[in-house]
Amino acid sequence: MQCRFYQQKKCFSCQWLDRPYHIQLAEKQNKLLQQLNQFKPTDVKEPFASHETAFRNKAKMAVLGTVEKPILGIQTENEMVDLCDCPLYSNSMQNILKLVRTFIRKQELVPYNINKRKGELKFVIITESKIDDKICFMIRFILKSHKFVDRINNSFKQLQEKIQNLLVVSINIQSNHAAILEGDEELVLTKSPFLPMTLNGVPLFIKPKSFFQTNTDVASNLYKTASDWIANLPIYSIWDLFCGVGGFGLSCVSQGIKKNIQLTGIEISPDAIECATKSANNLGFKQLIFKSLDATQYAIAEQKIPDLVLLNPPRRGAGKMLSQYLEQMSPNYIMYSSCNLSSLVEDLKWLNNYQITKSQLFDMFPHTAHMEVLILLKKKSAHENKKL
Structure with missing residues (x-):
């Protein structure tokens, strides 16, 4: 990407702009592999690339x-x-x-x-x-x-x-x-x-103080990938923690065969929950509940264990308390989307009873060191845990 502000040394927001884009992707992928290697992931897919220009919404x-x-x-x-x-x-x-x-x-x-x-x-x-x-x-x-x-x-x-x-x-x-x-x-x-928007056929809404991913094309593919990864799994109930305006959860239940899934979305922001609820009503799904609560407090207080927990926390990560509780509660699957590789790795250290079955880098932030990572964790069988 050519940028006169960078060339004139007036703006350095894109710290990696002097590196060819394929080199940027390779460096991010190598860093991801290095960090995930300790968890022995089954499948690390090739990165999903962004447009190099005009990608910020x-x-x-x-x-x-x-x-x-x-x-x-x-x-x-x-x-x-x-x-x-x-x-x-x-x-x-x-x-x-x-x-x-x-x-x-x-x-x-x-x-x-x-x-x-x-x-x-x-x-x-x-x-x-x-x-x-x-x-x-x-x-x-x-x-x-x-x-x-x-x-x-x-x-x-x-x-x-x-x-x-x-x-x-x-x-x-x-x-x-x-x-x-x-x-x-x-x-x-x-x-x-x-402000309405449509991703993968799912109607989403954004209020002024709501968070949404800044790269629409990559976000669309991130949500579609999450939906594809669980499409054929025996999942009938989902917690979408840190759900924002509902992009992940709604994408995962919007597939035709998944309409009977019970989805509970939890987000601290009332504005985001209002947006997610509006989307659910537009879709006509009856088994979707969105609540404005602290994700960690909700998970610990709730007794019923879902088949899948979706995690899309802020940069600080899900945190020790929530990660430890998920390890103890032991849902069959955990899907984790992270914008901070360091906090993701720290959270994974508390999830010893899980195996990374799929992982992929989504380049939400080209020309910078930042990356979005999606991983699917499956609970290990008693036999697999015994081998360890």
């Missing part, structure tokens, strides 16, 4: 510069860098970033100055989704206070007139002078807070 831009000349990008030690032309984003996303930049100037939304602690507009976050062939968008303005809420509320329709399928516009209030992207208060200005 979310742009998180600091708002810098002045009212007369706002900048959407990053601030380095030497300068403020406008990244509206960043090649990680599609042409449509780049165009929208420029339209938003113009909107900020025309509405005189004062950029927040970190050093002076003055100004109002801290960040702009734009999310792109796809429904069949239609591209839709969500825009969030992160403000220091309520000072410009009415101004944005009275003018955001100007953006909707210029941006086709701009479905969600919201304001987040983040009043702290700290390296925190968003605050607790979210003001949705549009009629609906839901």
Whole structure:
């Protein structure tokens, strides 16, 4: 991938950009093999590659510069860098970033100055989704206070007139002078807070504060692979822990023969659970339950053991307590999707009664050292444990 910001030494977010993409994949695969070797995996598949450009569905831009000349990008030690032309984003996303930049100037939304602690507009976050062939968008303005809420509320329709399928516009209030992207208060200005998207025929929804994978194409293949791996296994009940908006669990039960599976999705975020429930209702599945709870506390309190536990935790991993409890509870299968190889390995050390039957690297984050890894664990038989 060619990037003038990297070549001009203005942005180093893509630390591996000077390495050919096939070398990047090979290095990640070698690291994965080295880390998983101690667990003797049965099958480690070839990596699933990403597009090298235009793969990110979310742009998180600091708002810098002045009212007369706002900048959407990053601030380095030497300068403020406008990244509206960043090649990680599609042409449509780049165009929208420029339209938003113009909107900020025309509405005189004062950029927040970190050093002076003055100004109002801290960040702009734009999310792109796809429904069949239609591209839709969500825009969030992160403000220091309520000072410009009415101004944005009275003018955001100007953006909707210029941006086709701009479905969600919201304001987040983040009043702290700290390296925190968003605050607790979210003001949705549009009629609906839901940005829809379709992956593998499954309708999904994203609210402003919901998490979703930043690489739509790779996420789609990640979910499909998870569904394919369990399609012929004797699984009739699933816990989807850290379920987010429900992508993994809904993909796994949406196959025709799997409609009678009992799925329970657990996620701490109420917004994400609202999205997952909306998807389940749209699909018409009756045996799907989504609850806003702590995943570890739910698992430990629940008595009935499912056939499969899906794990898709944040970077810190599932953790010792949950991993140990799963080892003790002993479901027949565990499917673990991780964005942090180190925490995955630490969690696997607590799952001694399981064998990795399948593993695959999904390159969710090209040009960086980060990777997404999917593994399927099967409970060892009494004979296999005795051999150990």
